[in-house]
Amino acid sequence: MREATxxxxxxxxxxxxxxxxxxxxxxxxxxxxxxxxxxxQWDELRRLYLDHGHTVDLIDPVEGLPDMVFAANGATVVDDxxxxxxxxxxxxxxxxxAYQEWFTxxxxxxxxxxxxxxxxxxxxxxVGRTILAGTGFRTDPRAHAELERAxxxxxxxxNLVDPRFYHLDTALAVLSDxxxxxYPGAFSPESLAILRELHPDAILVDEADxxxxxxxxxxxxxxxxxxDTATGLARQLRDRGFEPVGVDLSELLKAGGSVKCCTLEIxxxxxx
Ligand code: ARG
Numbered sequence: 001m002r003e004a005t006x007x008x009x010x011x012x013x014x015x016x017x018x019x020x021x022x023x024x025x026x027x028x029x030x031x032x033x034x035x036x037x038x039x040x041q042w043d044e045l046r047r048l049y050l051d052h053g054h055t056v057d058l059i060d061p062v063e064g065l066p067d068m069v070f071a072a073n074g075a076t077v078v079d080d081x082x083x084x085x086x087x088x089x090x091x092x093x094x095x096x097x098a099y100q101e102w103f104t105x106x107x108x109x110x111x112x113x114x115x116x117x118x119x120x121x122x123x124x125x126x127v128g129r130t131i132l133a134g135t136g137f138r139t140d141p142r143a144h145a146e147l148e149r150a151x152x153x154x155x156x157x158x159n160l161v162d163p164r165f166y167h168l169d170t171a172l173a174v175l176s177d178x179x180x181x182x183y184p185g186a187f188s189p190e191s192l193a194i195l196r197e198l199h200p201d202a203i204l205v206d207e208a209d210x211x212x213x214x215x216x217x218x219x220x221x222x223x224x225x226x227x228d229t230a231t232g233l234a235r236q237l238r239d240r241g242f243e244p245v246g247v248d249l250s251e252l253l254k255a256g257g258s259v260k261c262c263t264l265e266i267x268x269x270x271x272x
Contacts (some may be wrong), residue, residue: 001174002241006221007054008221010264011046013253014038015061017183018256022164023089024137026256033133035196038251042069045225045262052245054224057266061101067092069252072121074099076151078131079269081110083150085120088138107264112150116143121264122167128177129153134168136160136188147185158195159188167212169260173217175203175224175242179215183210203240209233218265227258 017038019027025112049056062070074095077085082103096113103111112168117140118124124147131148133155135141141157148155158168162185165171171186172195179201184192195202207213214230224237228246237244249258 002222004052004220008051008057008268009049009218009268010057010059010071010074011042011052011072011262012059012068012264013061013070016063016066017069017252017255020066021091023091024256025163026253028058028199028254031254031256034251038069041251042242042262043247045249045259046183048225048247048265049263054220059098059217062094064094065095065098066129067257068098068177068256070122070255071224071264072261073119073167074264075103076118076124076126076131076147076270077103077108077266078122078126078151078153078263079267081112081151082108082109083112083118083120083147084114085214086143087115087119088117097254111149114143114150116140116146118147119167122169123173125168125172125180126153126260126265126267127174127180131155131156132168132172132180134158134160134171135194137163138167140179142227156194158191160186160191161188162186165215166256167261170213170216170256171210173215173219173224173226173260175219175237175240176221179203181205181215181236183207185198186210203233203236205233205236213253213258218260218261218263225259227253 165186172182217226234244
């Protein structure tokens with residue numbers, strides 16, 4: 001039997017959300033964004049988390065930072081130890097100090113700022129004791145050793161090769177402490193071999209569901225929150241005993257983000 005465990009999330013309201021620059025292939029500044037609709041869709045995601053018993057904290061959005069809604073990129077938190085992001089693009093650089101300040105002012109004992117570019121949970125996925133770490137488009141491979149030092153967890157490097165899946169959280173999702181799902185086409189042959197070895201029972205996701213951002217999903221161990229257009233994947237999840245919860249974040253997708261991108265998980269030390 002699968003069981004949900006209550007989670008602690010940090011989210012950022014899309015008050016200043018817009019697509020004014022293009023730093024991934026999904027973004028087109030010429031295509032209009034409906035800010036009111038984006039806000040409604042984001043509110044619905046937050047409401048779903050709360051309805052399912054999770055805690056959602058909020059960080060104040062900052063004017064002039066249209067991508068700040070993608071909170072997953074702000075920091076990586078394990079055992080209350082925090083490694084703050086360092087963004088690849090100048091357009092997002094100022095988000096990092098906002099996260100640094102959020103965690104510091106709340107008394108988190110270790111808040112590390114990063115020397116190397118890392119886009120936090122965009123590229124870092126915690127699976128049980130291990131962290132799978134993406135590189136290729138955003139996070140600097142040298143950041144992986146820095147992550148290991150800062151958070152004290154073993155880190156495994158995975159190379160991303162398809163620009164549509166520029167962050168690891170668009171290509172792979174964590175379902176439980178031992179299970180993942182991923183789109184094989186997003187990885188180099190060597191990284192694929194590592195994934196096959198580590199996770200022989202992983203759910204393999206097809207290109208259509210990956211393009212629908214189906215892998216940009218959040219699992220609480222039972223429920224899997226994911227874009228409602230990834231219908232084939234929802235079926236695969238049901239077959240494995242998960243409960244898919246479809247969410248419509250079509251406006252945020254115009255910036256190349258969805259469910260997981262909007263969600264930073266704060267992991268506390270396990271209770272003894
Ligand atoms: N427009 C944002 C960027 O390109 C989207 C970030 C999506 N976040 C994520 N965790 N994949 O940086």
